Amino acid sequence: MKEIRVRFAPSPTGYLHIGGARTALFNWYFARQNKGKFVLRIEDTDTERLKEDSVSQILTSMKWLGMDWDEGPEVGGEYGPYYQSQRMELYKKEALRLVQEGKAYYCFCTAEELQAERDQQKKTGKNFRYSGKCSSISLEEAQKRLAQGEKAVIRFRLPRKGEVKVKDLIRKQVSFSLDQLDDFIIMKSNGMPAYNFACVVDDNAMAISHVIRAEEHLSNTPKQVLLYEALGYNLPEFAHLSMILAPDRSKLSKRHGATSVEEFREQGYLASALVNYLTLLGWSPGGDQELVSVEETIQNFELTKVSKNAAIYDTKKLTWMNGQYLTSENIREIVDQTLPFMVERGVITGQQATDDYGEITKIIDAVRERVKTLVEIVDASEYFFKEITSYQEKGVRKYFSKPGVDELLEKGRKALTEVEDFTVEETENAYRRLIDELEIKGGAIIHPTRLALTGRTVSPGLFDIMALLGKERCLKRLNQAIEYIK
RNA sequence: GGCCCUAUGGUCAAGUGGUCUAAGACGCCGCCCUCUCACGGCGGAAACAGGGGUUCGAGUCCCCUUAGGGCUACCA
Numbered sequence A: 001m002k003e004i005r006v007r008f009a010p011s012p013t014g015y016l017h018i019g020g021a022r023t024a025l026f027n028w029y030f031a032r033q034n035k036g037k038f039v040l041r042i043e044d045t046d047t048e049r050l051k052e053d054s055v056s057q058i059l060t061s062m063k064w065l066g067m068d069w070d071e072g073p074e075v076g077g078e079y080g081p082y083y084q085s086q087r088m089e090l091y092k093k094e095a096l097r098l099v100q101e102g103k104a105y106y107c108f109c110t111a112e113e114l115q116a117e118r119d120q121q122k123k124t125g126k127n128f129r130y131s132g133k134c135s136s137i138s139l140e141e142a143q144k145r146l147a148q149g150e151k152a153v154i155r156f157r158l159p160r161k162g163e164v165k166v167k168d169l170i171r172k173q174v175s176f177s178l179d180q181l182d183d184f185i186i187m188k189s190n191g192m193p194a195y196n197f198a199c200v201v202d203d204n205a206m207a208i209s210h211v212i213r214a215e216e217h218l219s220n221t222p223k224q225v226l227l228y229e230a231l232g233y234n235l236p237e238f239a240h241l242s243m244i245l246a247p248d249r250s251k252l253s254k255r256h257g258a259t260s261v262e263e264f265r266e267q268g269y270l271a272s273a274l275v276n277y278l279t280l281l282g283w284s285p286g287g288d289q290e291l292v293s294v295e296e297t298i299q300n301f302e303l304t305k306v307s308k309n310a311a312i313y314d315t316k317k318l319t320w321m322n323g324q325y326l327t328s329e330n331i332r333e334i335v336d337q338t339l340p341f342m343v344e345r346g347v348i349t350g351q352q353a354t355d356d357y358g359e360i361t362k363i364i365d366a367v368r369e370r371v372k373t374l375v376e377i378v379d380a381s382e383y384f385f386k387e388i389t390s391y392q393e394k395g396v397r398k399y400f401s402k403p404g405v406d407e408l409l410e411k412g413r414k415a416l417t418e419v420e421d422f423t424v425e426e427t428e429n430a431y432r433r434l435i436d437e438l439e440i441k442g443g444a445i446i447h448p449t450r451l452a453l454t455g456r457t458v459s460p461g462l463f464d465i466m467a468l469l470g471k472e473r474c475l476k477r478l479n480q481a482i483e484y485i486k
Numbered sequence B: 001g002g003c004c005c006u007a008u009g010g011u012c013a014a015g016u017g018g019u020c021u022a023a024g025a026c027g028c029c030g031c032c033c034u035c036u037c038a039c040g041g042c043g044g045a046a047a048c049a050g051g052g053g054u055u056c057g058a059g060u061c062c063c064c065u066u067a068g069g070g071c072u073a074c075c076a
Helices: A018-033 A054-065 A088-100 A113-123 A138-145 A195-207 A216-232 A261-266 A271-280 A296-299 A315-328 A329-343 A348-353 A357-370 A374-380 A393-400 A405-419 A424-438 A444-454 A464-471 A471-485
Strands: A005-008 A037-041 A102-108 A152-155 A163-168 A172-176 A185-187 A209-215 A237-241
Touching: A005 A172, A005 A209, A018 A037, A018 A054, A018 A237, A018 A261, A018 A271, A018 A296, A037 A102, A054 A152, A054 A261, A054 A271, A088 A102, A088 A152, A088 A185, A088 A195, A088 A216, A088 A237, A102 A348, A113 A471, A138 A405, A152 A216, A163 A216, A163 A237, A172 A374, A185 A195, A195 A216, A195 A315, A209 A216, A216 A237, A261 A357, A271 A296, A315 A357, A329 A357, A329 A374, A357 A374, A357 A464, A393 A444, A393 A471, A405 A424, A405 A444, A405 A471, A424 A444, A444 A464, A444 A471
Parallel strands: A005 A037, A209 A237
Antiparallel strands: A102 A152, A152 A185, A163 A172
């Protein structure tokens, strides 16, 4: 059987977009499931739109999501180089071959001329298609003009009439009528290959067996199929993934909030949750399972079951998933990922992160069950690291303004003073005894105490907090609250 | 405008001619658990875009309309 080889071919014009991430992910699943190769190719032929750090950003995001590639930047491979800008010889060679065979020709039309032609056709209500003005220029003449320094592009000569049928694994067969197409450009005047051409040449040269990419490329596929034919290449299998849309059904853009993997990371989302979410956006294991591991997906993934309709991403569900992973994942993993956020936000210092690792782990473990993101962990555990400087207003109104709370807290403080072994159990015992003695409801003292210890009305179990805070700090904060109330 | 793709609740989706008076999840609402919040449990509101066919029978097949998206660049 032929080896399965798939590729993800981002263009380095910015961060890794979640749509791109999902495309990469599906390619990766497919490769891993079939024990094939996942190759990464950088399509950097648009010199205008190149962004400096883009490649490393994309690689970083992919790694963070847990993907690895068998060939591509950083790892190399026998089909390299993996940057299109370094494969110019090949494109040139293949383009020239087409020119020699009469399947392509030089075109000397300028951008202005083309624009004029376009406007003209628009006026008469026609679709724009290149007139083919230069198609009759003989190769000799073209070469002469080239030698004189004239700029030219190379256009593909549409070989036939009729239609092109594209076989797509997700959409079955799609037909395109050839009279929609014109003699499109395969080599730009700056010597760079145009997308459709470079893509075909590379997919062939890299022995790609399955082209799995976004739906926006479906309409380009007939051109590519024609190119495969003209170049004498074997056709790969195609699979076009539907797009991911913004909540208003428009194309995802910056104004829709986070759209890049990096942004989600910065907002405190876990890679596992994002991967899970993206996986289910367009693919379903079939049943009612929502939490799927990467291993399971590799096992069960089926291209033919990828949904055909565009999906709108919903951060609410992502957030829910994140909460799920936050509590179920190994605590060490969570701690290691939370630490940078804590340091960055000044809750702890880098030194503390290593010195108090054990202590911090306990705190995060206590807090993680009730928050949804890593950023929220930081916020929810702040009072373990910093002194209380204010009390939530709502809490003050509800608990601190009741007559006699200060005395109540004082009694609580006393009870705690006598606790030797400051554990969850012992502190709770002390408080329960007091509650019985005073014949009050637990909440009557628990709530104000929580506010005193944390400054907030929401927290983990009170006695967990006491144990974590330790006797000294508890007593001090109780005193501080009593003073505040007075 | 032309061509192409798509169309099940607000969102993701199961469903591949009869078992659909349509699953599950997120979100929303109510209740329970409870020291708060979260988790968890229970319950609820909420969908086959519209119209024609085909068929004994259609969410499932075909056509049209509508809507959304994509392509239509010397962007990828």
